[in-house]
Amino acid sequence: MMELTRKGEYAIRGIVYLAKQSPGKVILVSEVAEATGVPQTFLAKIFQSFAKLGLVNSFRGTGGGFLLGRPAAKITLRQVVEAVEGPIIPNRCLSDEGNCGRTSECTVHPVWRRIQEEIAAILDGVTLEDLAKGKKSL
């Protein structure tokens, strides 16, 4: 239940690898893919979506590649996860569309809201800097 997809796992591995590089260094997606054990074309797709959101910057052509879009300390794990998996929604009644009509009187609904908040808070509390430097964030 509630399992991160491979896309999400790959996304984290890939961007954490970038965060471990010296700031400003441009890295090839092929290098990241090999180092992290992620299928290259799949990782390329993931990085493209990161680029759209500004999480990473990209350069094309010879000498191109990827690097973080802002300092590792300013990127949270939540931002990374939500970039590829969408918002954290433990149950559909927490999304705008998924209203089941019972939300107001439902006694279960607040439980899911609480879980949503807890997960979000944990992921908000971890930055790429923490992950890259191996900080004991717990």
Added chain:
Amino acid sequence: MMELTRKGEYAIRGIVYLAKQSPGKVILVSEVAEATGVPQTFLAKIFQSFAKLGLVNSFRGTGGGFLLGRPAAKITLRQVVEAVEGPIIPNRCLSDEGNCGRTSECTVHPVWRRIQEEIAAILDGVTLEDLAKGKKSL
């Protein structure tokens, strides 16, 4: 991300409906299905798996139906969810098989473990009695 399936949602709705009945009363799956807005045959499957785990008791034939297998206060939301969705595994490295080989040195792994523990704790803290009686459990 991390969304409860419809099966899980239906399971909760169905068993909470049972928990709202006066103890000992036998209820038809057709009644539960109608009251909760769940497809009857699907709910029947769910209740069958509940029965195997002892979460509910069932009686066949005329006058048959379902009732809780033990007092509502002794059934947690976690037990219900895990009965139909399996264990709470936010990332595959938390399952026995899903070992990615980096678990020991990975800095992300502890984050998922923490999330797993938090979700489990929240769901452990809510019983069917709470849900049936509308207790403000948060």
Added chain:
DNA sequence: GGTAAAAAAGACAAAAACGGTCTTAAAGGG
């Protein structure tokens, strides 16, 4: 015993999500 009422069990299947690949285009360096 016969019949009707229910759950149990399991096969079946459409639709969606997942986990990628492949091709083509665009941009940049030399």
Added chain:
DNA sequence: CCCTTTAAGACCGTTTTTGTCTTTTTTACC
């Protein structure tokens, strides 16, 4: 112009989800 590298999007096989349908078994009641 040619090579490298990312961008964009079509495509596709597999698995999971979300059920349905049929048959069997159990039980109550007449």
